[in-house]
Amino acid sequence: MKVRDRINEYTQDPLIGRMWHAIRSAGPMRSISVDITHRCNLRCKGCYFFAEEMDQETEADRETLDRFIEEQVRRGITFATVIGGEPSLVPDRLRALAEKFRLMIVTNGLKKVPREGLEDVALAVSVWGDAENDRGMRGYGRIDVFQRALSNFRNDDRVIWYVTLPSDPLPQTAEVVDACIDNGNMVSFNYYGDVSTLGGKHDHRNGFAGARRFVAEMIDRHPNGIAFNSYLNEVISGGVMKGQRWGYDVCGSVSVDHPGNRARISSGQSYNPHFNAYGPGLTSTRRCCVGDERDCATCFDVWAHVSWIALGLERHLDSREDFFEWLSTMYIFYGACRMVDRVQLRESLPLIHQRSSILAGEAALFRH
Numbered sequence: 001m002k003v004r005d006r007i008n009e010y011t012q013d014p015l016i017g018r019m020w021h022a023i024r025s026a027g028p029m030r031s032i033s034v035d036i037t038h039r040c041n042l043r044c045k046g047c048y049f050f051a052e053e054m055d056q057e058t059e060a061d062r063e064t065l066d067r068f069i070e071e072q073v074r075r076g077i078t079f080a081t082v083i084g085g086e087p088s089l090v091p092d093r094l095r096a097l098a099e100k101f102r103l104m105i106v107t108n109g110l111k112k113v114p115r116e117g118l119e120d121v122a123l124a125v126s127v128w129g130d131a132e133n134d135r136g137m138r139g140y141g142r143i144d145v146f147q148r149a150l151s152n153f154r155n156d157d158r159v160i161w162y163v164t165l166p167s168d169p170l171p172q173t174a175e176v177v178d179a180c181i182d183n184g185n186m187v188s189f190n191y192y193g194d195v196s197t198l199g200g201k202h203d204h205r206n207g208f209a210g211a212r213r214f215v216a217e218m219i220d221r222h223p224n225g226i227a228f229n230s231y232l233n234e235v236i237s238g239g240v241m242k243g244q245r246w247g248y249d250v251c252g253s254v255s256v257d258h259p260g261n262r263a264r265i266s267s268g269q270s271y272n273p274h275f276n277a278y279g280p281g282l283t284s285t286r287r288c289c290v291g292d293e294r295d296c297a298t299c300f301d302v303w304a305h306v307s308w309i310a311l312g313l314e315r316h317l318d319s320r321e322d323f324f325e326w327l328s329t330m331y332i333f334y335g336a337c338r339m340v341d342r343v344q345l346r347e348s349l350p351l352i353h354q355r356s357s358i359l360a361g362e363a364a365l366f367r368h
Ligand SMILES: C[S@@+](CC[C@H](N)C(=O)[O-])C[C@H]1O[C@@H](n2cnc3c(N)ncnc32)[C@H](O)[C@@H]1O
Pocket: 040, 046, 047, 048, 049, 083, 084, 085, 086, 087, 106, 107, 108, 109, 124, 125, 126, 127, 162, 164, 190, 191, 192, 193, 194, 195
């Protein structure tokens, strides 16, 4: 059966049909990643940006930024993930990008991101594990970054928190998730990559069981507030997707224009034909969204895994259940990026979680 026929068959199902329609109506997502500045108001332990000294490339002047934007429009780009450095330090640059692209701005939350000119962006506010861990690893043991971020983004409908998890989250991490939900925001997860070889709970090669149980518990507790699904969790933590093993040769977040990726791009494995990750100077690309030299074995980056799944549509067409897991991952990702309506996302999330057979297994495990 052809791909189109299969999809037509599966989309007869009302929930699948609704998610498919929402994604199709959102239009193409041709994305890049942009370090909008090299500066940051924190120095988190094990931040991949500073570990690879990416801040040595300083931020472009305004003229270069304007030329960069024009060039990306010509390339057909529709979406940019804005990182750095700390994007909230350069609101005017964010506005310039927002005039031409849909944006996901990733921020540590210490500083407000103004609404004016940035009403429609998605904000990904990061917090690292439980509050004490966050204070120790991100706030030099002194600054309560998390509390400041909660107050900066109370009831801000642009926000999804990215709770970055160690391999075995402490029970207090649930208090962080609860506080984000009570703050009127949604929550997603990311996994710490042990760039600075801190070891122990920071190294996910020591096991994922605790983190998986934790995520299942949070989905069970906040079914319409968690923009993350158990299929994505299974793929990240297992490192396998439909018989394919995770790594550089399948990763969807590699820059097409980076000379070091030529062999990867011509290898015959799928890749994103528009994706480039730009450093702060905006004139050169780096290998991938998280660096030039990063060991792929320690990379559990959530967005890189989502792009791997996105490239694997045809691997998920053998059954309606497989297609459902693929589509719900894409739908939640589009919702997180505000490419589909967040109100509809919130309404659909409990139904998505209810139907996921993976979550059913994990929730049972965690109740025992
Ligand atoms: C380099 S930061 C730049 C944006 C902003 N300064 C912030 O911290 O959100 C981009 C994202 O990478 C995450 N990050 C940095 N180092 C990481 C690591 N070693 N493992 C997992 N995530 C990491 C941050 O939490 C953030 O979500």
